[in-house]
Amino acid sequence: MMPDFSFENAARAEGARMIVGVDEVGRGPLAGPVTAAAVRLDPARIPEGLNDSKKLTAGRRALLAAQIMAVADVSIAHASVEEIDRLNILAASHLAMCRAIAGLDVAPDLALIDGNLLPRDLPCAGRAIIKGDARSLSIAAASIVAKTCRDAIMVDLAQQHPGYGWHTNMGYGAKAHLLALQNLGVTPHHRRSFKPVHNILYQEKSISD
Incomplete structure (x- = not known):
């Protein structure tokens, strides 16, 4: 299964105009922040080869992340280790998602969220999509950007x-x-x-x- 633009097209047909994909990475680690990305793709400039970040090599992710950053509206945000410990990892993941959405240049009217739960404080309408990073191109793009960013943070912390x-x-x-x-x-x-x-x-x- 490869992600496509069907969720975005269906939302557009329902009247949504500013549609973003949102994903997070870093729920499972014992160290480091949880990182989320929100991406609004231009339907006419979607990089080829977008997929669930876990199915891509590090080199391919880095290349695609650069292409996404060049053609899409992208926002990346984090929840800190202190916030993870204080709130719990699910709440911290949702906080990072909401921060990523809030950081976009244009406020979206619909967020496609990877997973089965919507953040409680989501600043716009949302739709949860199970395994969304393998089904929606916008969420796949967000997964690639989030993982590339968080991996770079962990490499820096390793030094x-x-x-x-x-x-x-x-x-x-x-x-x-x-x-x-x-x-x-x-x-x-x-x-x-x-x-x-x-x-x-x-x-x-x-x-x-």
Whole structure:
């Protein structure tokens, strides 16, 4: 299955004019922010090869992200580790989505959202699309931009905090990352509400007590 423009065309037929695709990346990692992107594609200038970002190589994603940024209205936003720990990861993901939509040059009248839930504070009408990044070109574009941006953040953080392998695992709980947590400890960029990180902090507290 490849994404197409059918959801956007149906919305346009219903009267929507400013239609954006919205997706987030980074719900599962133990470290780093959650990142969302909102993309309004020009139907006459859609880059070829858009697909769910998880189905693309890093090089292909980078190329497509640059093409998307050149021809579309794009906004990227984040929710911080502190917000993830305070709100919970779902609420923080929705916060990042709403921030991305709010950052667009022109306010949309419909947001196509990847997933089965709409953010509570969505600033416009919304439509949730399960596996939307594999079905809607606008959401696929948002997934590519969001992942490319967040990966770059994690590569930068990997240079500041060597040993955790963030340049390859992007903060996910890979074996090397979990081992580094045990040996090197918890950084300010780790999500303390996530069980592997919480458990290590609890162990440290128990030992110190």
